[in-house]
Amino acid sequence: MTVKVENLTKKYISADEEVVAVDDVSFEVTEGDLFTLLGPSGCGKTTTLRCLAGLEIINGGRIEIDSDVVATPDQSVQPEHRDIGLVFQSYALWPHMTARENILYALKGRDWPKEDRENRIQESLELVGLPDVGDRYPSELSGGQQQRISFARAVSYQPSVLLMDEPLSNLDFKQRRRMRRLLLEMLDEVGITTIYVTHDQEEAFEISDETLVLTDGKEAQQAPPEELYEKPTSPFVANFLGEANLYSATPLEVNESEQTVVCEIAEGDTRLEMKCTYGDEEVLENPVVVIRPEDVKSKVRADGGTSNNGVITQETQEANQWEGEISRQLYRGSFTQNIVDVGDITIKMKTDKPILGEDETVTVSVDPEDASLVLGHR
């Protein structure tokens, strides 16, 4: 493990109030992996990164980098002695220094051999595809170029870990996509262990080997992206990563051998019985049903002529099938989000194209396999 964080806690005192920005968080990053910290604004991502970088004194736990303990509440190794590179959202280049001087400054700070500095600067500029801008000042570079220089600077002294805090969020949508790909290529070339902070789930999905989702300073779930999407363990993660239908449910009839349970879902005057699948029995204490909108199937004509994503099988018709009314259709370009009202219960259903007009009747169904239960609050 290149990075090991154990029970990290960081508190701030602000206007006489204590804010627990990071609350007992643990994770390990495997060498060479791209590990993302993902979560909504204020969940503690930047604080975690600042603790790793040595910019904060921690209040609890410990941090190891390359098997060296670099932080406990009583001891803190200075940032420049931590063998890390840092890239910030704001680029943080010295405005009065050229690109070359910015990189030189970092190399000097890390005692890079004098005779090899010029050579290393050129290599770093070439790595980010900007071999000819060394003599320009940051104000003479575009945002994307400044970020590439900032990256070149962070990896110039070959640290063993790279920390990046929302490095692409100041770029526009198209640039961000391009830079994301370029960044992956550059990281691949350098082969460096990276911890990357983002609040953008699409970005996390595209780049991560492993993701830790944080909420309110605490760990919500850690897993590779696919597992986070397919097997969220809480309503928060299900909802934060993509869209989800979430319903509090009351278990009626458990089938242990099948690991299915028929639940009742109630809203206003409407009650539905829904057959769901569960993994861990403890979720039955307080189950919440998670259904992805793309897993809701529709059957819109009596002759079965149109079906959004697959044919409704006999089996699913028997279990989870209801008649509803399309109350709204939200056109999203490459797909349409249909809001279906089954009495007082709302079901979001994703289709490739608008399937029917608003206010029309539709039959929707959900395969029990696609209605999975997670634990709501205890």
Ligand SMILES: Nc1ncnc2c1ncn2[C@@H]1O[C@H](COP(=O)(O)OP(=O)(O)OP(=O)(O)O)[C@@H](O)[C@H]1O
């Ligand atoms: N210097 C500080 N003094 C007091 N409170 C702070 C300080 N820095 C951060 N906080 C608080 O700690 C919590 C975590 O902040 P942090 O900056 O780590 O969030 P974040 O996940 O990076 O959010 P964002 O996505 O908005 O950048 C927030 O409640 C924030 O207000």
Ligand SMILES: [Mg+2]
């Ligand atoms: Mg932040």
